[in-house]
Amino acid sequence: MNKEKISKSVIRRLPRYYRFLSELEEQNVERVSSGRLAQIMRTTASQVRQDLNCFGGFGHQGYGYSVSTLKSEIIKILGLNNRYKAVLIGAGHIGTAIAAHMKFNKLGFELTGIFDNNEEILGSKINELEISDIKNLEQFCNENKVDVAFLCIPKNAAPEAVKRLYQLGIKSYWNFTHYDIQGDYPDVVVENVHLSDMMMTLCYSMNEGL
Amino acid sequence: MNKEKISKSVIRRLPRYYRFLSELEEQNVERVSSGRLAQIMRTTASQVRQDLNCFGGFGHQGYGYSVSTLKSEIIKILGLNNRYKAVLIGAGHIGTAIAAHMKFNKLGFELTGIFDNNEEILGSKINELEISDIKNLEQFCNENKVDVAFLCIPKNAAPEAVKRLYQLGIKSYWNFTHYDIQGDYPDVVVENVHLSDMMMTLCYSMNEGL
DNA sequence: TAGATTGTTAATCGATTAACAATC
DNA sequence: TAGATTGTTAATCGATTAACAATC
Numbered sequence: 520m521n522k523e524k525i526s527k528s529v530i531r532r533l534p535r536y537y538r539f540l541s542e543l544e545e546q547n548v549e550r551v552s553s554g555r556l557a558q559i560m561r562t563t564a565s566q567v568r569q570d571l572n573c574f575g576g577f578g579h580q581g582y583g584y585s586v587s588t589l590k591s592e593i594i595k596i597l598g599l600n601n602r603y604k605a606v607l608i609g610a611g612h613i614g615t616a617i618a619a620h621m622k623f624n625k626l627g628f629e630l631t632g633i634f635d636n637n638e639e640i641l642g643s644k645i646n647e648l649e650i651s652d653i654k655n656l657e658q659f660c661n662e663n664k665v666d667v668a669f670l671c672i673p674k675n676a677a678p679e680a681v682k683r684l685y686q687l688g689i690k691s692y693w694n695f696t697h698y699d700i701q702g703d704y705p706d707v708v709v710e711n712v713h714l715s716d717m718m719m720t721l722c723y724s725m726n727e728g729l
Numbered sequence: 730m731n732k733e734k735i736s737k738s739v740i741r742r743l744p745r746y747y748r749f750l751s752e753l754e755e756q757n758v759e760r761v762s763s764g765r766l767a768q769i770m771r772t773t774a775s776q777v778r779q780d781l782n783c784f785g786g787f788g789h790q791g792y793g794y795s796v797s798t799l800k801s802e803i804i805k806i807l808g809l810n811n812r813y814k815a816v817l818i819g820a821g822h823i824g825t826a827i828a829a830h831m832k833f834n835k836l837g838f839e840l841t842g843i844f845d846n847n848e849e850i851l852g853s854k855i856n857e858l859e860i861s862d863i864k865n866l867e868q869f870c871n872e873n874k875v876d877v878a879f880l881c882i883p884k885n886a887a888p889e890a891v892k893r894l895y896q897l898g899i900k901s902y903w904n905f906t907h908y909d910i911q912g913d914y915p916d917v918v919v920e921n922v923h924l925s926d927m928m929m930t931l932c933y934s935m936n937e938g939l
Numbered sequence: 940t941a942g943a944t945t946g947t948t949a950a951t952c953g954a955t956t957a958a959c960a961a962t963c
Numbered sequence: 964t965a966g967a968t969t970g971t972t973a974a975t976c977g978a979t980t981a982a983c984a985a986t987c
Contacts, residue, residue: 528954530933534926538907552968561912564968565956572970580969581963597929598936616826617924626925627932667935691935693928697748702771710931712924714827715836716744718903719807721920722837723740725877725901726808738978762944774944775980782946790945791987 525573532570533597535560540590552583599627603666603691606632606659608680610640610650613695613714614671618645628667632659653680660687667691674698735783742780743807745770750800762793809837813876813901816842816869818890820850820860823905823924824881828855838877842869863890870897877901884908 539559543551553567560567571577571584574596578584594600605628607618614633623630633645634653641652651659659665668684670677670692677698684692691708692700700709749769753761763777770777781787781794784806788794804810815838817828824843833840843855844863851862861869869875878894880887880902887908894902901918902910910919 526954530930531926533933534923534929537929538926554968561909563956565958566954568968568970569955576970578969579963580961581967583968597933599929599932601932601936603932603935612826612830616822620822621924621928623928626928627935628928667931691931693931699771708931708934710927710934712922712927713744714831714922716741716748717920717922718831718833718836718838719744719747719809720740721877721901721903721918722809722811722813723743723807724918724920725813725837726811727918736978764944773980775982776978778945778947779979786946788945789987790985791943793944 529570529573532560533593536570537590537593537597537599540586540593543586544590548586550583551586551589553578556584597627599625601627602629603627604629604631604664605667605669605693606630606634606656606665606689607669607671608634608653608656608684609670609672609676610635610637610645611671614669615645617669617671617695618648630669631663631665634659656683657687660684660689665689667693669693669695670698671695678703739780739783742770743803746780747800747803747807747809750796750803753796754800758796760793761796761799763788766794807837809835811837812839813837814839814841814874815877815879815903816840816844816866816875816894816899817879817881818844818863818866818894819880819882819886820845820847820855821881824879825855827879827881827905828858840879841873841875844869866893867897870894870899875899877903879903879905880908881905888913 539556553564557564557567568578571589574592577589577592602624605623607614607630610618610633618630618633630648633648633650634656635641635650636653640650643650665687666689668689670680672680674696677696681692681698681700681704685704685707690706692710694700694709694711695714697713700707749766763774767774767777778788781799784802787799787802812834815833817824817840820828820843828840828843840858843858843860844866845851845860846863850860853860875897876899878899880890882890884906887906891902891908891910891914895914895917900916902920904910904919904921905924907923910917
């Protein structure tokens with residue numbers, strides 16, 4: 520694997536490679552050329568080869584890429600074989616949907632705890648996993664190794680929650696709030712999901728034709 | 730407003746300007762310089778001025794930008810005063826969360842219909858809005874103007890659903906599935922939300938330190 | 940007026956695309 | 964061998980940052 524820092528643009532394309540390679544594999548396609556892959560991904564063969572070459576020479580001249588090898592290499596690169604232990608903070612609409620819907624173990628994660636402060640839902644279950652009182656967060660994290668937190672709480676509750684999580688040593692976040700975690704904790708890994716920003720972008724695009 | 734095509738990168742930053750300007754307004758801040766705004770957004774003053782200048786000279790030399798003017802200009806640019814009529818297709822975990830959680834009318838939209846094929850949930854309500862049988866989609870869309878569809882269904886149901894929606898004249902989509910709409914309908918406006926891709930990216934970043 | 944800060948042009952940086960020799 | 968297709972270098976394109984004259 521290459522030493523050079525891989526650019527964010529490349530990384531963001533890797534899951535798409537992974538998805539399309541999985542499809543090809545399901546269709547029992549054995550090999551694929553950069554040109555064909557580019558077609559599927561709606562990009563250029565050049566980009567495909569550039570991207571894949573960041574990580575090593577997976578291809579064979581005159582042949583292309585082996586679908587199964589390439590797929591498993593990308594799994595390794597993304598680290599999907601991990602089982603990072605995750606806690607979900609906030610079992611409201613979005614949090615519940617995430618907990619119930621995501622196939623965590625195909626994505627490198629395992630959901631090990633769900634926390635909320637709403638007494639009405641404490642004790643009820645999402646996919647076998649009980650919703651715990653946020654008061655027990657410290658105890659839980661001290662007893663169980665936790666790698667990452669999924670933040671599905673209101674924005675104004677976020678600073679306090681992150682403060683507690685950070686103190687517990689959790690430095691990776693999947694952040695559905697608009698709280699700017701990295702602004703306060705620069706050493707942290709964050710993936711932001713700003714659904715309302717995306718809606719606004721969509722709104723702009725719909726306008727654009729005018 | 731400028732004729733030049735505005736780049737996607739700029740557009741994706743507009744919601745963030747909007748959010749931070751709203752915050753400043755709440756704090757009764759009257760004016761803001763590109764430098765201050767850059768600090769809040771964690772970018773450069775240069776970028777702020779370049780971005781804003783795509784749309785016209787909202788600033789005043791030696792003074793900066795008026796928070797309220799700038800905010801309302803960005804609302805206009807994004808089109809947040811619109812009430813685009815939306816239907817939600819699929820009232821599963823994600824669909825329900827979206828319907829219940831998003832403040833559509835602050836984001837340029839109005840949710841006017843929810844459709845599903847699961848008989849068990851037909852008739853139940855999310856925020857006053859009844860879940861309708863997907864069989865009635867055509868009838869509903871013919872009787873009501875619909876501008877955009879939010880797709881929260883499984884991937885394999887997506888091609889069929891989009892086919893029907895497209896035939897009904899709906900050419901804008903907020904797409905939570907992995908179905909590549911633009912591949913099949915190039916004239917369509919799509920905003921994709923690929924939550925699992927984002928999880929994989931997070932997984933990669935967590936790995937990276939190793 | 941002097942200081943601040945914009946709008947805008949120029950310079951830099953990074954990402955994408957093209958080209959082609961290497962080679963299976 | 965001939966054809967296909969990679970890996971990689973070079974060229975292009977676009978986005979970000981720097982610089983500075985204009986001006987409030």
